[in-house]
Amino acid sequence: MSTLRDAYSLYIRELLILKKNFRSSIARSMIFPIVLILFLGNLGSSPRNTPVAIVNLAGNANAVQFMNLLESGTSGVNIVSITTQDSAMKLLANGDVLAVVVIPPNFGSSINSNVNVYIDSSSPIGSQSVEAQIQSVISSFNAHGSIQQIRGNSLSINYAFGASSSYKSFLIAGIVIMVAAFGSFYSGGMTLITDRQLGNLKAFFSAPISRTSILLSKVAYSVTQSFVNAMVALVVGLVLGGTIASGVAGLPYIIWYVLISATGFGGIATALASRVGKIEVYSIIGMAITMPLWFLSGAFLPTSTLPPIMYQVSVYNPMTYATGALRDVMLKGYLPLSTFVVTSAILIMFSIVTILISVILFKNADYK
Amino acid sequence: MSAQSAIVLHKLLKRFNDFTAVNGIDLEIKKGEIFGLLGPNGAGKSTTINMILGLIKPTSGSITVEDIDMINKQELGKAHIGIVSQETLIEPELTAAQNIVLFGRLYHVSENKIDEKVDELLNLAELTDFKDKYAGTFSGGMQRRLAVVRALVHDPDIILLDEPTNGLDVQNRVKLWELLRHINETRNVTVLITTQYLEEADNLCNRIAIIDHGKIIALGTSSQLKQSIGKGNVIDISANKELIPHIEKLMKDMGLESAKGTGNKVMANIGTDPMKKINKLLGILEKNKIHIDGISMHEPTLDDVFLKLTGTSMRDAVETSSKNDRWLAGGRHGMM
Numbered sequence: 164m165s166t167l168r169d170a171y172s173l174y175i176r177e178l179l180i181l182k183k184n185f186r187s188s189i190a191r192s193m194i195f196p197i198v199l200i201l202f203l204g205n206l207g208s209s210p211r212n213t214p215v216a217i218v219n220l221a222g223n224a225n226a227v228q229f230m231n232l233l234e235s236g237t238s239g240v241n242i243v244s245i246t247t248q249d250s251a252m253k254l255l256a257n258g259d260v261l262a263v264v265v266i267p268p269n270f271g272s273s274i275n276s277n278v279n280v281y282i283d284s285s286s287p288i289g290s291q292s293v294e295a296q297i298q299s300v301i302s303s304f305n306a307h308g309s310i311q312q313i314r315g316n317s318l319s320i321n322y323a324f325g326a327s328s329s330y331k332s333f334l335i336a337g338i339v340i341m342v343a344a345f346g347s348f349y350s351g352g353m354t355l356i357t358d359r360q361l362g363n364l365k366a367f368f369s370a371p372i373s374r375t376s377i378l379l380s381k382v383a384y385s386v387t388q389s390f391v392n393a394m395v396a397l398v399v400g401l402v403l404g405g406t407i408a409s410g411v412a413g414l415p416y417i418i419w420y421v422l423i424s425a426t427g428f429g430g431i432a433t434a435l436a437s438r439v440g441k442i443e444v445y446s447i448i449g450m451a452i453t454m455p456l457w458f459l460s461g462a463f464l465p466t467s468t469l470p471p472i473m474y475q476v477s478v479y480n481p482m483t484y485a486t487g488a489l490r491d492v493m494l495k496g497y498l499p500l501s502t503f504v505v506t507s508a509i510l511i512m513f514s515i516v517t518i519l520i521s522v523i524l525f526k527n528a529d530y531k
Numbered sequence: 532m533s534a535q536s537a538i539v540l541h542k543l544l545k546r547f548n549d550f551t552a553v554n555g556i557d558l559e560i561k562k563g564e565i566f567g568l569l570g571p572n573g574a575g576k577s578t579t580i581n582m583i584l585g586l587i588k589p590t591s592g593s594i595t596v597e598d599i600d601m602i603n604k605q606e607l608g609k610a611h612i613g614i615v616s617q618e619t620l621i622e623p624e625l626t627a628a629q630n631i632v633l634f635g636r637l638y639h640v641s642e643n644k645i646d647e648k649v650d651e652l653l654n655l656a657e658l659t660d661f662k663d664k665y666a667g668t669f670s671g672g673m674q675r676r677l678a679v680v681r682a683l684v685h686d687p688d689i690i691l692l693d694e695p696t697n698g699l700d701v702q703n704r705v706k707l708w709e710l711l712r713h714i715n716e717t718r719n720v721t722v723l724i725t726t727q728y729l730e731e732a733d734n735l736c737n738r739i740a741i742i743d744h745g746k747i748i749a750l751g752t753s754s755q756l757k758q759s760i761g762k763g764n765v766i767d768i769s770a771n772k773e774l775i776p777h778i779e780k781l782m783k784d785m786g787l788e789s790a791k792g793t794g795n796k797v798m799a800n801i802g803t804d805p806m807k808k809i810n811k812l813l814g815i816l817e818k819n820k821i822h823i824d825g826i827s828m829h830e831p832t833l834d835d836v837f838l839k840l841t842g843t844s845m846r847d848a849v850e851t852s853s854k855n856d857r858w859l860a861g862g863r864h865g866m867m
């Protein structure tokens with residue numbers, strides 16, 4: 164109990180310092196998302212005239228209307244073939260089309276008509292946005308879509324690019340989680356080192372409080388700073404053209420994933436700072452930890468597009484789950500309860516483990 | 532150990548790998564005194580203080596603070612101690628008031644008591660006008676005064692100060708001494724201060740322990756220590772370096788047993804009949820055709836004590852280290 168009270172007293176100290184430097188902190192935290200979204204947001208624009216094959220098992224008026232809708236307007240889908248399922252899948256495997264859409268029998272007249280969509284996950288760009296485009300047309304028919312990722316050879320497809328908000332939203336989810344993780348390294352962990360260098364830690368160690376309370380205050384500060392940074396990143400992302408498909412209803416989920424990711428990474432950052440005395444060394448190791456995790460979290464491309472070995476690594480990367488869940492909220496507009504439960508459990512476990520390790524390391528850490 | 536002692540160190544020893552930083556210290560600091568631990572850089576002062584604070588585990592020996600065993604019941608003992616450390620121990624990004632509030636909470640002082648303390652302590656440090664100013668903007672002297680009063684927020688029985696006046700100018704140093712004396716007298720706080728400044732120990736401390744290479748080599752009041760090297764005044768003879776051993780021998784031969792040469796100086800206790808002895812010495816030196824640069828006589832200082840006990844002057848030790856600092860600073864600039 165007294166540990167928590169002491170941690171709170173120290174947390175107040177962090178908040179006072181945060182408040183003192185708030186403006187510059189906000190300004191600084193804008194740079195990273197702005198640069199990334201401006202550069203990568205357009206680099207990863209979604210394709211226009213995406214070649215798609217249709218398997219029309221319905222052959223009714225609804226199917227025709229569906230195909231017209233798919234090709235018209237902003238969706239940018241180009242139906243290059245209407246054929247049997249077998250030949251369509253071959254086209255997909257060869258990289259002649261990026262997706263196969265199977266229109267079920269009795270499409271539009273039966274409530275349970277489920278549109279099967281096969282998407283080439285090897286597409287370095289745009290498979291997510293094709294998915295989103297097809298999904299939106301399916302929804303407009305009040306039908307269900309089930310999406311399946313298939314590895315094809317999409318590199319052989321040539322298509323023109325156009326700006327799209329969906330890739331930006333896709334990217335922003337990854338950036339928000341990254342900022343949450345990075346923020347921990349540059350707040351709680353970093354100031355643990357500067358506090359040691361300035362002798363503040365010596366003063367805290369000399370007081371009749373437990374070391375755990377000092378560490379917990381640093382984790383709490385990490386989470387606070389990361390939260391602020393991530394919200395700034397989100398706002399920057401929205402201003403620069405990103406969208407949240409679920410609207411305001413998705414915000415609590417976004418906040419939850421930011422907080423829980425920041426907690427876990429706050430644990431890693433403080434554990435590292437417990438044992439590393441020099442800021443330079445700490446920064447390099449911090450980069451070496453966060454950067455690969457970021458790249459392997461599907462921040463730029465779906466993890467399904469990663470080479471098999473890296474894909475395996477991404478499965479063990481907690482960031483993958485936070486990013487994935489955030490993406491469901493921001494792109495698809497819904498987060499299945501099962502996904503929420505599983506990802507939350509994984510991230511909570513991750514946080515508990517990293518904080519425990521950090522507490523143990525900090526117990527025996529030097530005061531200078 | 533008795534009810535009269537604030538801190539008792541017994542056979543306290545600290546080794547860092549093979550290096551012995553504190554080499555078996557026995558010390559009893561009495562309640563209510565201002566006690567000085569005087570020694571040059573690297574003598575083991577900070578290591579001793581840090582062991583008392585529980586920041587460093589002793590290799591062996593025991594530490595008792597207000598009759599509490601500090602090895603096993605650290606948290607309990609810590610509540611009795613206020614600390615002003617060698618590093619500037621204020622929070623630069625907090626205001627003066629916030630500094631005191633933070634430490635009041637960390638020492639579990641109740642919230643309404645803390646509020647009273649803030650005004651009282653800032654007044655004591657003559658910082659009332661700077662209550663809501665960030666401590667980082669304060670001058671060195673103000674920062675140290677804030678650090679000192681901040682250490683009093685929980686009404687400790689003892690305050691430990693590790694070289695608190697390091698780097699302060701004379702004026703601020705004197706002001707801090709006054710503050711410490713005032714605190715000691717009016718609040719009945721035992722003060723343990725480490726320093727490498729002879730004047731500081733001399734002026735401020737009731738009792739002094741001289742520490743060198745991790746060992747207490749002398750202990751007593753300033754005047755006891757000065758008397759310990761012999762009666763009467765001290766003479767210093769300065770001359771060319773090569774002549775020093777020669778002069779030392781001649782002085783010993785004429786009966787100045789305490790003669791001791793270092794660098795370009797020989798010092799000795801002159802005892803009774805100083806003028807007679809000086810004349811005699813000058814005669815001998817002239818007969819031996821030894822040219823000296825000067826001769827002076829003064830009352831014994833703590834430096835004489837240190838010189839006598841260690842064979843080196845503490846002023847030299849301090850000066851060498853600060854020269855090194857300057858050289859290092861120059862080196863860094865050179866690289867940039």
Ligand SMILES: Nc1ncnc2c1ncn2[C@@H]1O[C@H](COP(=O)(O)OP(=O)(O)O)[C@@H](O)[C@H]1O
Pocket residue numbers: 547550551552570571572573574575576577578579
């Ligand atoms: N953590 C450490 N590891 C190794 N040597 C140390 C350590 N801390 C201090 N020392 C050495 O112990 C000696 C005493 O240091 P210290 O107590 O800081 O001296 P002082 O405070 O009197 O200047 C010095 O020679 C110093 O180099």
Ligand SMILES: [Mg+2]
Pocket residue numbers: 573576577578617693694
């Ligand atoms: Mg020291």
